Amino acid sequence: MPAISTGLGPIIQYRFRNSDGANLKSICGDQLLQRLGPEGTAALGKPLNRGLYECIRGAIQDGSLAPATRLPPQRDLAAELGLSRNTVMFAYDQLLAEGYLYARTGSGTFVAATAPERYLNAAAVPATEVGPQAMPGLSPRGQRLLANASASPTQWGAFMPGVPDVTRFPHRRYAQISARVWRNPHPEWLSYSHGGGLPALREALAAHLRVARSVRCDPDQVLITEGIHQAIDLVVRMLGSPGDQAWVEEPSYWGIRGVLQVSDIGMVPKLVDDEGLTLPDTEAGGEMPAPRFIFVTPSHQYPLGAVMSLKRRRALLEYARQRGSWIVEDDYDSEFRFSGQPIPSLQGMEPDAPVIYIGTFSKTLYPGLRMGYLVLPRSLAGAFQTAHAELYRAGHLMTQATVAEFMQAGDYAAHIRRMRPLYARRRAILAALIERYLGPGALHEHGSNAGLHLVLRLPDDADDVAITAAARARGIMVRPLSRYFIGDAVQRGLLLGYACVPEEDIAPAFDRLLGCLPRGGMRAPQR
Missing domain, CATH: 3.40.640.10 (Type I PLP-dependent aspartate aminotransferase-like (Major domain))
Structure with missing residues (x-):
């Protein structure tokens, strides 16, 4: 069985005579299809049918096979190249499916007028060529949403508010249950949900x-x-x-x-x-x-x-x-x-x-x-x-x-019982550090002994947004309290999450945060 040579590089000349039964020239040229035997296929690293498909596709893409060119019948091309008809049939069928070729009943197979790559592989347009009105802009409400966007690109680390300690989640137990569920899933569980959930x-x-x-x-x-x-x-x-x-x-x-x-x-x-x-x-x-x-x-x-x-x-x-x-x-x-x-x-x-x-x-x-x-x-x-x-x-x-x-x-109730004292310890450690270095007034007066974060109060003239940016540069994730207000009665402060911070990391992280706070006027406003 002939094989495609490794010299598939340059596409030579593709010439066809009219369908008058004269001898056909090889669609891919003598240098592209040679009778090399099985070793040619191994050297190419792909099956014959795939190689023939790529050869014809390349000829269409570079214009060697012009639009409306009539290709030889599958049986004739197979005989010309010494290939099986199934090999040629695969190449034709794939090219037809992708839009490189089209067929007319009783007339034959032809090269399509437009190759798919002309749409799929569009050339990059330099940014300078794109005018400001090239595409419709965002709606006013879309602009308002982006102007007030607060979702953080980083969602893990000290002192990210609202994030639990996912490292303490019982992954092995949960995985065992999940594996059992997946071993014999109900068909309806693999479809859309209706009725509010399982x-x-x-x-x-x-x-x-x-x-x-x-x-x-x-x-x-x-x-x-x-x-x-x-x-x-x-x-x-x-x-x-x-x-x-x-x-x-x-x-x-x-x-x-x-x-x-x-x-x-x-x-x-x-x-x-x-x-x-x-x-x-x-x-x-x-x-x-x-x-x-x-x-x-x-x-x-x-x-x-x-x-x-x-x-x-x-x-x-x-x-x-x-x-x-x-x-x-x-x-x-x-x-x-x-x-x-x-x-x-x-x-x-x-x-x-x-x-x-x-x-x-x-x-x-x-x-x-x-x-x-x-x-x-x-x-x-x-x-x-x-x-x-x-x-x-x-x-x-x-x-x-x-x-x-x-x-x-x-398991759910047990996990909550395990995490409750863990978070309580971490909150106590962080609260003690704040009171020690910044005074008891630095903890917000509305705070209760609950949740996954606490609020560090700052002076009214402090820029909690700038402090947040400085802390992020040091690897500390906090949120500015002022961004949670809509009206003019804005308070300044920082939201500090403690749940996802191991006890041994709380003090070093807090020390880095202290370096971001303004020196001297850190006394919080009086309650």
Whole structure:
């Protein structure tokens, strides 16, 4: 059997006579196809059919075979080259499939007018040749989103807020469960999700929330999402309209603001004190219009750390009922409280409360899991499940099956119990360093003994954004407190996460952070 020589480099001349039955010249020239025997194929390192395909394709690409050129019939070319017809058939079929050739019934096979590479391999255009109006620009809301973007390009290291210690996650146990699930997966688990998520996970989650967070729910009210951002996005799309107003805590989580911005929901900042979000004095008159949404973090205010008082919770629920507002309760890290009793959820305080409860596995398991959840009023659950499937084409059911078994076997609760004292120790170490070197007033007064971060207060004239940049240059990840405010009543400070920092690394990292703080005027404002 002939083979293609290793001299496939230069394409010579491709000549065809009209289909008059005269002797055909080799499509690839005598120097390209030679009868070398099996050793030629080995030297080329590819099968004969692939080599012939590449030879013809190269001739089309460099113009040796012009558009509309009629190729020899497969049987004739095979005889001319001493190849099997199957070899030639493969080359033709592949070239037809890729658009290099086209066939006309009864007429033959021809070179296409335009080779695919002319589209696939476009030449690079120098940046100077691209005018400022070459493509449509971003929308105003897209520009606003980017102008206020706060997602950090680095998500690990001292003192990254909000990140748990993923190195302590029980990877081996989780992998065992995952491997067992994957050994014999249900076919429907490998398709799209519908109905709010895997029933087994919704059942396990409902059972956990009833016990651990006093949430009033059954599995039909639980909807699994890809994190808190998607959950908020779904709530706003389903219950809000452009131009609606939302109350947000001042300061508040930047991620909520981004979702509201792109949905054209107006934001009204409401200051936070030591009892949580402040409510208007309805008896004083001049009350502002009722909001469509009220976003709160009552169990551990983000980012300052206050716990909403019972009096304020009851007043908030009453306010929302009277004015037809929806309370969106973000319970992002309430599992980690290091003293006293757990703070029950706002949702569970009253039957049929106007509350949509949002939670996440990002703090208890790991952020890369991208799994959160909604607990909805029964009247909304079915509509939200359908909308979730329509908007996001949910999936990841194999992961949900793994997490469900992880919870049902008791591993989830055990992991939280192990991490709680670990995070408490790390918080105590960092708080002691701050008080030792900067004074007790440097810890924010609203901070509670809970969560995965604390707030270092700075003087009012400090530039916490510049300090954050200087710390990043030294390998220290902190966030500026001022970026969490919307209005003018801005406080200066730094968010310091301690959960992902080993105890032995806290002091050296804090020492590097001290080198970024302004010397001399570091006394925090008086409480």
